[in-house]
Amino acid sequence: MKIRKVKKEIRAIGVDDGPFIPHTKGNAKVFGVITRGNYRVEGVIQTEIEIDGFDATEKISDMILNSNHYGQIRVILLNGITFGGFNVCDIDELSNIVKRPVIVIIEHRPDLESIKLALKKNQINWEKKWEIFKKIKKIEEITIKKSPRPIYVHYTSNLTIEIVKEILNLTINIGHIPECIRIAHLIGASFIKK
């Protein structure tokens, strides 16, 4: 589903993972927060994925498709493409399954060579994960609103950089992270044991 005109009160879902113990067997929670525009929280959904597993794309798709909010959601915003360690989300596949464009927000410019080395060293079936990273052809640096800090984005081919900027300007309130991702992160962080 292409976005031609971005409504001011666009419904977006932001996805982030909760805490987990790295390199252990088990699951990590993944939260999705649906917002309208840059402030109103409309819904919270969750799923579980295997730590360092291969099910992020499938589980995130299912979570979105099974939500009552699915019909309203116009765009999917991800906090990076890895969840629960190195469970890599294939955004082209995610976009195809849920029929919505996907934008990935990356806070720091990633070093793909280091990622490759880390995958090789620690991950079973690392080539399968690297295949998804390899598809990232372009990471663009953009500056949003008055934020002094640039962010890096990567997005599915059904979007243009102009539409991406418009969506981010409408979903970011204060700071440089869309509200839906920021709140998904806050929910995840509440699980950290003090």
Add this chain to the structure above:
Amino acid sequence: MKIRKVKKEIRAIGVDDGPFIPHTKGNAKVFGVITRGNYRVEGVIQTEIEIDGFDATEKISDMILNSNHYGQIRVILLNGITFGGFNVCDIDELSNIVKRPVIVIIEHRPDLESIKLALKKNQINWEKKWEIFKKIKKIEEITIKKSPRPIYVHYTSNLTIEIVKEILNLTINIGHIPECIRIAHLIGASFIKK
């Protein structure tokens, strides 16, 4: 800590419980969402209380006192006084421990006689719980903003009905529930298995 002047961007915490299986042994999650004014989510915290237990007051107090947001929080908003079934929160004690006023939002006018019967029938040490309910001397019906639906409130004696109305008008966005409680409820609801 008395509130003399209510700031437009008042920091409030809204508390609600997550789902649990009634009349079973175990815990229920309780979420606290800290908002600024009627929209901005500043933080999410959580704790666990015993289903039908006696630790709601203590666990909610600890959750708030241990939060990084504690210093900013001006008022505590509760969605009712029972959490995880009949684990009753004593708002006078809560207010004394955390040194903040407490407002309880009740969606329907409660029938204290039915509550007494239910406590008597199902709860061990029911008198201890009834003691807390008995302290509720006054439940006031108020109408907020343009909402056609009245809500019922009960609050600690360090507040006046005028201050309560002002706080609710500043923390409610659309509808008749303060944003912090509404979002705490949405987070809890995400745990319901489909």
